[in-house]
Amino acid sequence: MYHFSNITSEFPIFLLTGFPGLEAFHIWISIPFFLLSTVALLGNSMILIVVILEPSLHEPMYYFLFMLSTTDLGLTLSTMPTTLGVLWLNVREITLDACIIQLFFLHSSGFMESSVLMAMAFDRFVAICRPLRYATILTHSRILKIGVAIVLRMLISLCPSLFLIKRLSFCEINVLSHSYCCHPDVLKVACSDSRMNSYGGLAVLILVTGVDTPCIVLSYILIIRSVLNITSSEGRSKAFSTCGSHIGAVVVFYIPWVVLSVVHRFFHMAPPYVHPLLSNLHFLGPPVLNPIIYSVKTKQIRRAILKLFQKMSKNI
Numbered sequence: 001m002y003h004f005s006n007i008t009s010e011f012p013i014f015l016l017t018g019f020p021g022l023e024a025f026h027i028w029i030s031i032p033f034f035l036l037s038t039v040a041l042l043g044n045s046m047i048l049i050v051v052i053l054e055p056s057l058h059e060p061m062y063y064f065l066f067m068l069s070t071t072d073l074g075l076t077l078s079t080m081p082t083t084l085g086v087l088w089l090n091v092r093e094i095t096l097d098a099c100i101i102q103l104f105f106l107h108s109s110g111f112m113e114s115s116v117l118m119a120m121a122f123d124r125f126v127a128i129c130r131p132l133r134y135a136t137i138l139t140h141s142r143i144l145k146i147g148v149a150i151v152l153r154m155l156i157s158l159c160p161s162l163f164l165i166k167r168l169s170f171c172e173i174n175v176l177s178h179s180y181c182c183h184p185d186v187l188k189v190a191c192s193d194s195r196m197n198s199y200g201g202l203a204v205l206i207l208v209t210g211v212d213t214p215c216i217v218l219s220y221i222l223i224i225r226s227v228l229n230i231t232s233s234e235g236r237s238k239a240f241s242t243c244g245s246h247i248g249a250v251v252v253f254y255i256p257w258v259v260l261s262v263v264h265r266f267f268h269m270a271p272p273y274v275h276p277l278l279s280n281l282h283f284l285g286p287p288v289l290n291p292i293i294y295s296v297k298t299k300q301i302r303r304a305i306l307k308l309f310q311k312m313s314k315n316i
Contacts, residue, residue, distance in 0.1 A: 012170035014094045014189070016179050018086045020272035030087035033280065036288050037084075040076040043291030044069040050304040057304055060138040061127070064120045065294060065301075067147060068249065071116060072287035074109030078102055079283050083179040096170065099181035104162055106283070107183060108154050111208060113286065115150040117250055118212040121219035124243050129226040157207055161200035168192050178276050216250060245297040252289045256282040 018026050047069040051057045082102065085091035094102070126137050165186060174189035183201050187194045220243075227239045260282045263270065294301050 026087045040287035054304040071113040078105040079180045086179045103181040121216040125219040248293040
């Protein structure tokens with residue numbers, strides 16, 4: 001048994017939580033979680049490999065897909081170790097520094113995924129609304145600059161909030177409500193004033209939802225307006241089909257986020273395991289589904305994957 005103390009400590013211990021009320025089923029819960037995590041790792045790794053090895057995929061759309069798969073790997077790898085540690089071995093302790101490192105990779109991956117989805121919306125806008133200028137607008141150097149800008153935007157927005165955590169005081173033992181460290185969870189157990197951290201987290205949230213989401217919506221408004229001006233139904237269908245994978249990725253990323261926010265805001269009386277379950281699905285859903293969506297909806301990706309498997313089978 002842990003001895004809980006109200007005394008602040010320079011070396012606090014954080015206790016991660018699995019699914020309260022379902023501790024007896026942790027082993028069974030770990031099976032689908034492990035399988036889904038494995039699918040996410042293999043699927044996104046496969047996307048990265050085929051984009052690198054297949055020359056026909058060295059185009060702007062697939063460079064952005066490469067970025068999306070990288071962020072999805074970050075989401076999976078940042079939560080998988082501690083979650084499986086809790087579910088399999090009941091390893092719950094984590095230090096403050098390790099907690100900050102984990103929440104940095106978790107939130108930075110989610111932040112960059114939103115930015116990449118916005119960049120992909122711009123890519124689809126240029127491809128459909130400015131097709132003759134596509135190659136001149138989205139050059140390799142410009143895509144590289146977009147990637148660097150996404151990383152810098154994340155660092156500038158996220159790092160101040162993380163540095164502010166170090167100034168907080170914590171009790172000797174702090175029980176978190178998830179199987180991984182996330183920013184709001186850490187602030188809840190702080191023993192000192194965390195309003196500055198909350199304001200910083202709110203600013204980052206506004207930056208993501210207040211910039212990325214309107215830009216994605218605006219892109220598709222312009223895309224729809226441009227597509228409706230196409231006279232042939234076959235041309236309209238082909239134009240919309242090029243956006244299908246991206247729309248799926250946007251839905252997979254934002255819908256669970258909205259559902260999780262609504263549940264946190266309005267369903268306070270929900271069973272205690274509901275919130276951590278939805279949180280895990282929120283962070284695991286995009287990494288699992290995005291490779292499937294792009295493999296099913298994008299013919300070039302399917303061909304590249306089949307070609308890679310054929311080469312592997314010949315070498316065996």
